[in-house]
Amino acid sequence: MADGRVIALAALALAASALAGCTVAGTPQPSPDPGLVSRYFTDLDAAAAQGVRSEQQFLTSTQVPAFADRVCDLNGVTITATPTLATLRPDPGWTVPGSDKRPSGSVYVVAVSLTIRQGNSVVGTQIGSQRVVVDGGRAYGFAPCPAQ
Template sequence: MRRVLFAVLGLAGLLIAGCSSAVAGVALPAASPDDDRELVQAYFDDLNAAAEEGPATQRDFLRRSQHPDYADELCDLGDLTLNVDPAMSTLRVDPDWVPPDAGRDAAHPRGLVYVLGVSVSIRQDGALLGEQIGSQRVVVLEDKAYGFAPCPTGQ
């Protein structure tokens, strides 16, 4: 009985080994929102801290945190500030997204693009002008989170 058991186990081992195959290429870690969650949260924390300092500070933050592939596509928010409350539980990878105004032949931004739900409060001189709920993209590239500066309608 023992010989039969070893024979069966040996045969099973050969069959399993015969069914495996090597995959060419370099192993890369799977995209995981958990790995980048802190970077994305810090992006929104820094954005909101800049808003508390005023429009000029937030404008500077948006310039510094603009995705490098779109650094020349900034809009001026004037004297408006934005407070963005991210729903981090909705964070997910968005591999096919390209900025909507980037044109027909636009390429996917370098880095890992995430999308999440946000609530945005728009203020002028501290007074609430409006609130909006929507989606926002944040890209993690080389261990840094980048965004896409919002443009008021009509710019």
């Protein structure tokens, strides 16, 4: 019974440190601003509702600055994203695949449900993770690259 209590207390301490925005080792991580991240996705979807050109402009203007050269053409589709903000968490060790550059600011990961449309037709859906970078009080993302 005592072993069970120790395990329960250890689990509670681990959960408390996770909720406080710390890694298990105790390195402090900034807490994400769910409102700022939520607005990023709301603005993304609003741009998509206005069409491919508007969404392309939004993605170009909110691309993580260190990766501004990696904005893809949307190839005639719009992409909306519904984040599950309860999954939003710091991801300080993440690096962009295929790059040795790190984004400045704080990197967060959140589960999203993506819907890809061509005109009024849904041509694809996907559930996955998306990184958002908060730097200087602004949220940035990584423009998706639809299959050509």
